[in-house]
Amino acid sequence: MLRERGLRLTPQRQLILEAVHELGHATPESVHNAVRERAAGVNITTVYRTLELLEELGLVNHTHLSHGSPTYHAAGEDQHVHLVCRTCGSIAEVDPAVMDPVTGRLLRERDFRVDVGHVSLFGLCGNCRETE
Amino acid sequence: MLRERGLRLTPQRQLILEAVHELGHATPESVHNAVRERAAGVNITTVYRTLELLEELGLVNHTHLSHGSPTYHAAGEDQHVHLVCRTCGSIAEVDPAVMDPVTGRLLRERDFRVDVGHVSLFGLCGNCRETE
DNA sequence: TTACCTGCAAAGGTTTTGCACACAG
DNA sequence: CTGTGTGCAAAACCTTTGCAGGTAA
Numbered sequence: 001m002l003r004e005r006g007l008r009l010t011p012q013r014q015l016i017l018e019a020v021h022e023l024g025h026a027t028p029e030s031v032h033n034a035v036r037e038r039a040a041g042v043n044i045t046t047v048y049r050t051l052e053l054l055e056e057l058g059l060v061n062h063t064h065l066s067h068g069s070p071t072y073h074a075a076g077e078d079q080h081v082h083l084v085c086r087t088c089g090s091i092a093e094v095d096p097a098v099m100d101p102v103t104g105r106l107l108r109e110r111d112f113r114v115d116v117g118h119v120s121l122f123g124l125c126g127n128c129r130e131t132e
Numbered sequence: 133m134l135r136e137r138g139l140r141l142t143p144q145r146q147l148i149l150e151a152v153h154e155l156g157h158a159t160p161e162s163v164h165n166a167v168r169e170r171a172a173g174v175n176i177t178t179v180y181r182t183l184e185l186l187e188e189l190g191l192v193n194h195t196h197l198s199h200g201s202p203t204y205h206a207a208g209e210d211q212h213v214h215l216v217c218r219t220c221g222s223i224a225e226v227d228p229a230v231m232d233p234v235t236g237r238l239l240r241e242r243d244f245r246v247d248v249g250h251v252s253l254f255g256l257c258g259n260c261r262e263t264e
Numbered sequence: 265t266t267a268c269c270t271g272c273a274a275a276g277g278t279t280t281t282g283c284a285c286a287c288a289g
Numbered sequence: 290c291t292g293t294g295t296g297c298a299a300a301a302c303c304t305t306t307g308c309a310g311g312t313a314a
Binding site: 008049050 | 269271279
């Protein structure tokens with residue numbers, strides 16, 4: 001995958017990709033922490049550069065869950081839509097098929113192809129609704 | 133609205149709320165620029181604090197359009213879903229009703245109430261698809 | 265050997281915080 | 290008057306960039 005494009009397979013890149021797989025929802029910082037447990041010297045700069053590269057290659061995706069850092073996850077496997085509660089911050093996952101009626105319609109009517117791997121929906125979860 | 137909660141109605145707050153209304157898609161920086169045209173001394177710190185306050189009061193919403201700063205818009209009026217092209221960065225708007233099948237199902241099946249005023253869908257627009 | 269990668273340090277940009285003064289109510 | 294709001298400056302973050310040395314192929 002990397003070599004096909006004249007790129008190199010380094011220990012850092014392997015570790016970072018593994019970390020994204022294992023963490024599921026991974027910020028640059030959490031990836032950095034995970035990687036450093038195995039290789040203490042890896043720099044946060046490398047994490048940023050590698051995540052960007054892996055995304056170009058289509059190996060990972062990222063979304064923005066609320067404020068702050070982006071969240072990366074491995075592409076292909078267990079794609080899901082995120083439900084982010086704006087009150088308690090909890091994150092639930094749902095099958096991306098729930099978006100099918102929307103993606104189909106936007107493709108036909110607006111010529112826009114939604115990237116389902118990046119969808120985050122904000123709102124209020126059941127628990128917080130009861131509390132309010 | 134403000135006074136009901138023991139808060140004060142200041143010129144800065146009025147100007148910032150007006151700016152959000154007029155700009156439509158407003159980042160903290162663009163609000164700051166707009167406000168300064170009428171009142172040069174207003175500080176960016178006040179913009180941040182006021183936007184946060186206005187959101188708590190339900191007068192504005194914000195979404196995250198791609199990387200970087202959040203985008204604020206006035207609540208209530210002309211709600212729309214954003215279609216953000218990840219290649220060219222263009223932003224299109226669609227009627228939030230397009231999300232109805234999804235919001236209805238998530239409410240029934242997951243007890244999650246989607247805030248339609250905050251939805252941004254990332255993907256590829258028609259122009260960029262042709263180019264690729 | 266060669267060009268790609270990495271670590272380090274520093275810069276850049278955005279958002280938050282502390283504090284004293286200003287002012288709306 | 291009283292306590293909320295504001296401006297200013299600095300700190301705190303997060304992310305990017307430049308550069309020299311390291312290393313995969």
